[in-house]
Amino acid sequence: xxPQGVLPYVVETTDRSDGITAHAGLPLVLETMxxxxxxxxxRQHIRVRERExxxxxxxxxxxxxxxxxxxxxxxxxxxxxxxxxxxxRLVGALPGADALRTFLYEFHDDNLIREAQAGxxxxxxxxxxxxxxxxxxxxxxxxxxxxxVAAQGKNTRATLDHDATIQExxxxxxxxxxxxxxxxxxxxxxxxxxxxxxxxxxRDGNVPAGMNxxxxxxxxFASLPGTITEFFFRADxxxxxxxxxxxxxxxxxxxxPKGEIGFTISADMTPELRKVCEAVPENSWELAExxxxxxxxxxxxxxxxxxxxxxxxxxxxxxLCIRAKQGELFANGSATRYLALVxxxxxxxxxxxxxxxxxxxxxxxxxxxxxNELAAKVPPCGRFGANAAWFRLxxxxxxxxxxxxxxxxxxxxxxARPKRLRFSLFTIAxxxxxxxxxxxxxxxxxxxxxxxxxxxxxxxxxxxxxWSTA
Numbered sequence: 001x002x003p004q005g006v007l008p009y010v011v012e013t014t015d016r017s018d019g020i021t022a023h024a025g026l027p028l029v030l031e032t033m034x035x036x037x038x039x040x041x042x043r044q045h046i047r048v049r050e051r052e053x054x055x056x057x058x059x060x061x062x063x064x065x066x067x068x069x070x071x072x073x074x075x076x077x078x079x080x081x082x083x084x085x086x087x088x089r090l091v092g093a094l095p096g097a098d099a100l101r102t103f104l105y106e107f108h109d110d111n112l113i114r115e116a117q118a119g120x121x122x123x124x125x126x127x128x129x130x131x132x133x134x135x136x137x138x139x140x141x142x143x144x145x146x147x148x149v150a151a152q153g154k155n156t157r158a159t160l161d162h163d164a165t166i167q168e169x170x171x172x173x174x175x176x177x178x179x180x181x182x183x184x185x186x187x188x189x190x191x192x193x194x195x196x197x198x199x200x201x202x203r204d205g206n207v208p209a210g211m212n213x214x215x216x217x218x219x220x221f222a223s224l225p226g227t228i229t230e231f232f233f234r235a236d237x238x239x240x241x242x243x244x245x246x247x248x249x250x251x252x253x254x255x256x257p258k259g260e261i262g263f264t265i266s267a268d269m270t271p272e273l274r275k276v277c278e279a280v281p282e283n284s285w286e287l288a289e290x291x292x293x294x295x296x297x298x299x300x301x302x303x304x305x306x307x308x309x310x311x312x313x314x315x316x317x318x319x320l321c322i323r324a325k326q327g328e329l330f331a332n333g334s335a336t337r338y339l340a341l342v343x344x345x346x347x348x349x350x351x352x353x354x355x356x357x358x359x360x361x362x363x364x365x366x367x368x369x370x371x372n373e374l375a376a377k378v379p380p381c382g383r384f385g386a387n388a389a390w391f392r393l394x395x396x397x398x399x400x401x402x403x404x405x406x407x408x409x410x411x412x413x414x415x416a417r418p419k420r421l422r423f424s425l426f427t428i429a430x431x432x433x434x435x436x437x438x439x440x441x442x443x444x445x446x447x448x449x450x451x452x453x454x455x456x457x458x459x460x461x462x463x464x465x466x467w468s469t470a
Contacts, residue, residue, distance in 0.1 A: 021086030024430030024443050028456060029069045030062055030091050032404040035460035036148045037467035038141065045137035045144075048106035055095040060103045061141070061393070063094045068397040071422055073375040075100045086432045089439060101380070107135045108385025126175075126207040135385055135392070139199070142396050143223045146196045148467065149403040150225050158228045159192040160220050161363035162235040164209045165371065167391065173382040177205030184379065185209065186391055187238075189220035190363040195402045197366060197395040198223045202388035209238035214247055218255045233263040234359045240268050240342065242305075249313060249344055260344075264356040267317065267340040276301045277319040277338040285321055288350045293328050297321045298349045301340075315342050318349045370394045373418040407463060408456035425451050 004010055033039065042058040049057065067078050075097040081087060082094050095103075109132040116129040131139070169183040176182050185207055189199040199220040217239070221231065233248060247253050248263050267273065285297035303317040320339040328335070343352055371377035376394035379387040401421065405414050413424065428451070431442045448454065 018085035018089050019432050021084055021090065021430050021432060021441075023070065023081070023084055023087045023426055024090075024428040024441055025425035025451065025453060026066060026070055026081075026087060026427075027090045028404060028408065028425070028453070028460070029066055029400060031457060031460045031464075032400050032408065033062060033065065035407075035463035035467070036145060036403065037464070038145055041141050041144045045140040046134055047137070048103070048134050055099060057103075059092075060095055060100060061138075061396075064100060064393050065397045065400055066091070066094070067100075068374050068394055069401060069418065069421075070426060071373075071418075073378050075104075075380060086430065089432055090441065104380060104386040104389050105383060107132065107138070107389035108383040113384060126204065126211060128201070128203055128207060128212060129384065131388070132385060135389055138389055138392050138396075142197070142392065142399065143199075145396065145399050145403070146191070146194070146198055146223065147225045149196060149399065149406065150191075150194050150227070152407055152463075153194065154227060155193050156227055157193055157230040157232075158224050159232040159234065159362075160198065160217075160224075161190045161192055161359045162213070162217060162220070162233070162239055163188060163190075163359070163363040163367065164203075164238060165367040166205065167371070167377055167379060169205075169379045169387075171379065171382040173384070174379075175204040175206035178208075181205075184387065184391075186388075187213065187216055188363060188366060188395065189216060190366050191224070192358070192362045195406070196399050200392055200395055202384070202391055204384070209236075210241055213239050213241065214243045217244060218247070221256045221261075224257070228257070231257055231259070231261040233261055233265075234356055235263075235265045236359075237266040237268050239265050245315070245342065249315065262343075262345040264341050264343040264345065264352055266356075267342045269338060269340060273303055273317070273340055274338055276303050276317075277321065277340065280319060280321070286348075286350050288320070288353050293325055295323050295325065297323070298353050300349050303340075313344070315344055317342055318353060320353065366395075366398065369417055370398050374398060404456075408459040410452050410455075413451070425453075428453075 039058045039062070042061050043056065046057045046061070063078060066081060070081060072078065072080070078094060078097050078100060082096065088094060112129045112132060116127040120127050164185050164187040166177055166179060166181070167184040167186060168181055174182040174184065177185055183205045184203060185205050186200055186202045188197055190196070191198050199216055201216045217233070245265070247256065248261050251259050280299050280301060284299045286299060287295065288298045289296040297320070299319050301317050301319045304314060318341040320341070322337050322339065324335045341353065341356055345352055374394040374397050376391050380390050381387065401418060405416065413421065416424070428443050428447055433440050433442070443453065
């Protein structure tokens with residue numbers, strides 16, 4: 001027989017492939033969702049079907065999360081999972097691409113777009129549409145998911161990190177963003193201690209990052225479980241606006257937890273603030289970091305923005321002096337540049353600066369993972385609400401995988417990114433047989449030893465019992 005390829009084996013096809021699966025570990029994603037009782041939560045909050053036939057809303061959300069967790073980047077990729085008949089024996093039949101696409105369209109409402117456009121000021125171009133009932137329901141599903149995961153750890157501290165990200169798109173409905181391309185610019189709030197996304201808001205690319213952030217921030221804090229007693233917040237200069245600062249600084253804030261919220265926010269470098277930074281005596285600067293091409297020094301400065309109430313507690317301003325090393329210059333031709341933070345926290349400036357910098361390893365990592373490994377960077381269509389739902393589903397998938405790692409998987413997979421989970425766990429090969437009316441999945445003993453699939457399933461089963469009796 002003439003060889004088929006370089007290696008000495010032959011590929012043959014079969015009409016009967018439901019006895020094997022290339023995704024033997026992927027059902028853990030579905031077991032995590034059902035272990036947390038999300039199927040019931042989805043049924044409660046998302047209702048878009050006009051007739052009680054076909055796949056339920058819960059089943060479609062589950063299919064989309066499975067798709068994103070497995071590495072799919074578009075609706076048509078669900079056909080890869082549907083073609084794995086062995087997987088479908090384990091998780092049940094999956095809806096097709098057309099059904100999922102139609103489902104996503106239900107999260108869009110043209111009337112809300114027109115309403116937002118009509119509500120703009122005469123000199124205003126950008127707007128943020130309201131969410132329809134289905135999209136709000138998807139947000140409620142994520143909040144309940146987050147709270148149920150947090151209940152497993154009894155955490156009492158919450159540091160919420162806020163950041164926006166650019167989602168590139170060449171669809172004609174996409175708007176130009178500040179970097180010159182086209183797309184969308186959603187904002188996300190992330191709970192650092194729990195590795196969970198607590199809230200998000202989808203926005204067109206032309207919406208300034210600093211536009212009306214307080215409603216999302218309030219929603220983020222309102223979503224936290226009642227067990228939280230310590231509250232913190234970190235953000236870049238998009239949140240350096242009067243309404244946000246006054247809300248965070250007010251212990252009797254409306255629509256949020258009472259008491260202190262310790263925060264650090266990057267400040268806009270106004271000409272007035274720059275003069276204050278430039279006037280800092282040389283011996284007042286404290287070295288914060290010595291980098292390859294530059295040094296970063298920090299000092300506290302006296303500064304009060306012009307719109308800050310005299311009756312309000314004054315905020316602290318921390319100046320950063322970044323100096324290029326000998327022979328180096330910044331892009332503007334200068335050897336020195338200044339940045340600043342505003343905070344209400346006590347402590348040494350350098351310690352607060354380093355705490356603020358930790359945001360780069362939290363919310364910015366979430367953007368990286370969700371966009372590059374969970375398909376958040378690929379808007380599925382030109383409909384704003386459908387794209388918002390797709391983005392939110394990618395964040396829900398992030399949370400489901402975070403829950404799977406913290407609740408069920410061995411510790412060496414505790415920090416695994418989705419691509420590692422796929423390589424180590426989701427794409428395990430398995431053989432499926434029926435015996436005594438039961439489905440049996442057989443995997444290699446060495447692989448089971450490494451990923452502890454049986455123990456993970458037992459933990460998720462106990463979790464399901466907990467929520468079913470709650």
